[in-house]
Amino acid sequence: MAAVEYIVIVAAVVVVLGIALAAFLVPRRRRGTVEAPPPRPGVDYQPGVGDDATAPAEAQRTPISDVQLPEPEAPEAPVEPEAPAIERPEPAAGRLVRLRSRLARSQTSLGKGLLSLLSRERLDDETWEEIEDTLLTADLGVAPTQELVERLRTRARVEGIQSPEAARTLLREELLALVDPSLDRMLRTDRHVEDGRPAVVLVVGVNGTGKTTTVGKLARVLVAEDRDVLLGAADTFRAAAADQLTTWGDRVGVVTVRGPEGGDPASVAFDAVKAGIEQEADTVLVDTAGRLQTKVGLMDELGKVKRVIEKHGPVDEVLLVLDATTGQNGLVQARVFGEVVDVTGIVLTKLDGTAKGGIVVAVQRELGVPVKLVGLGEGPDDLAPFDPEAFVDGILGDADG
Numbered sequence: 141m142a143a144v145e146y147i148v149i150v151a152a153v154v155v156v157l158g159i160a161l162a163a164f165l166v167p168r169r170r171r172g173t174v175e176a177p178p179p180r181p182g183v184d185y186q187p188g189v190g191d192d193a194t195a196p197a198e199a200q201r202t203p204i205s206d207v208q209l210p211e212p213e214a215p216e217a218p219v220e221p222e223a224p225a226i227e228r229p230e231p232a233a234g235r236l237v238r239l240r241s242r243l244a245r246s247q248t249s250l251g252k253g254l255l256s257l258l259s260r261e262r263l264d265d266e267t268w269e270e271i272e273d274t275l276l277t278a279d280l281g282v283a284p285t286q287e288l289v290e291r292l293r294t295r296a297r298v299e300g301i302q303s304p305e306a307a308r309t310l311l312r313e314e315l316l317a318l319v320d321p322s323l324d325r326m327l328r329t330d331r332h333v334e335d336g337r338p339a340v341v342l343v344v345g346v347n348g349t350g351k352t353t354t355v356g357k358l359a360r361v362l363v364a365e366d367r368d369v370l371l372g373a374a375d376t377f378r379a380a381a382a383d384q385l386t387t388w389g390d391r392v393g394v395v396t397v398r399g400p401e402g403g404d405p406a407s408v409a410f411d412a413v414k415a416g417i418e419q420e421a422d423t424v425l426v427d428t429a430g431r432l433q434t435k436v437g438l439m440d441e442l443g444k445v446k447r448v449i450e451k452h453g454p455v456d457e458v459l460l461v462l463d464a465t466t467g468q469n470g471l472v473q474a475r476v477f478g479e480v481v482d483v484t485g486i487v488l489t490k491l492d493g494t495a496k497g498g499i500v501v502a503v504q505r506e507l508g509v510p511v512k513l514v515g516l517g518e519g520p521d522d523l524a525p526f527d528p529e530a531f532v533d534g535i536l537g538d539a540d541g
């Protein structure tokens with residue numbers, strides 16, 4: 141076969157194959173069976189990672205007016221942080237009268253015992269001995285007991301005791317004389333007129349006697365009298381004591397100055413008084429630690445606290461807190477503290493939990509300073525200014541009771 145013929149045959153085959161292929165493809169297109177174009181990012185769906193971020197120029201776009209915007213959410217009202225409710229403590233005046241039933245409950249055995257003994261028909265030696273024992277059991281102390289028995293005996297002999305009422309009147313007068321209503325029981329908590337310095341009250345006592353509680357309760361007494369009070373948590377030994385005091389303060393809107401745990405109590409006391417001066421407070425109440433076992437250690441620490449505070453000016457009150465239920469132990473503590481600091485007043489706590497009301501007299505004698513406040517319960521307003529008459533009436537109970 142000639143070369144020319146060979147080329148013609150190949151060309152013919154190519155043309156036939158080309159026509160066949162065209163015939164196969166063209167009808168398919170015309171029938172519209174071409175697969176739909178793939179969805180386009182930015183047009184058919186939100187572009188994701190790896191997609192083109194923008195829609196191609198020829199893409200059909202949704203006019204802005206047709207775009208559905210999400211409904212705006214109503215703005216939430218700003219939530220005000222809830223301010224802790226500031227309590228309005230009960231005024232202190234007349235509190236002992238309110239608490240008298242509690243006093244009477246704890247002292248009933250003392251009062252009733254004495255009254256029934258004194259009302260006996262025959263007041264013989266044995267009866268007087270029983271009276272003496274009753275008074276000693278109530279922690280009155282030896283010397284005051286002997287004095288009281290002596291006076292009662294004399295008056296019984298001279299005036300005679302004709303009736304239970306007469307016995308009551310006699311006992312009331314003599315107990316009152318022993319408690320001594322003439323003592324000055326005023327708490328010095330007023331701001332100094334000369335220089336505007338706040339009154340400084342230092343609260344001392346052995347741990348667990350109710351010191352921190354007393355500072356908290358006293359703050360409430362003063363707040364009830366519209367005083368501006370500031371607290372100093374100089375009991376840095378026990379962190380919980382500062383927390384406890386801060387809680388008491390917060391409840392009545394009073395600021396507590398505190399220092400680091402285990403820090404220098406004198407420096408906290410100093411800062412508290414300084415803050416009190418700057419804030420023109422009326423009274424600064426300083427809680428102290430009483431953990432010290434030795435007199436020397438106690439003297440060092442309390443002495444330092446007092447000295448450092450006195451860089452600002454003299455301390456106005458040093459209140460010694462004693463737990464009435466500890467009896468003679470309380471007296472020993474009173475003696476030690478009395479030698480270390482000049483105590484100006486006694487706070488006798490937990491009188492609601494003991495029948496030994498005689499401790500009031502004993503401790504006043506021991507220190508030569510008056511009981512100024514008494515604690516008659518764990519409630520925040522269960523601290524009362526000490527009122528000798530209400531106290532003696534509490535011991536004796538109601539006249540008809």
Ligand SMILES: Nc1nc2c(ncn2[C@@H]2O[C@H](COP(=O)(O)OP(=O)(O)OP(=O)(O)O)[C@@H](O)[C@H]2O)c(=O)[nH]1
Binds near residue numbers: 348354378430517
């Ligand atoms: N029943 C009664 N309990 C009281 C009275 N005063 C204080 N207490 C309770 O005595 C306990 C001790 O009180 P605190 O104030 O913690 O004693 P504290 O002397 O400060 O002790 P420290 O903080 O460890 O120094 C608490 O449970 C008080 O509620 C009171 O008059 N009557």
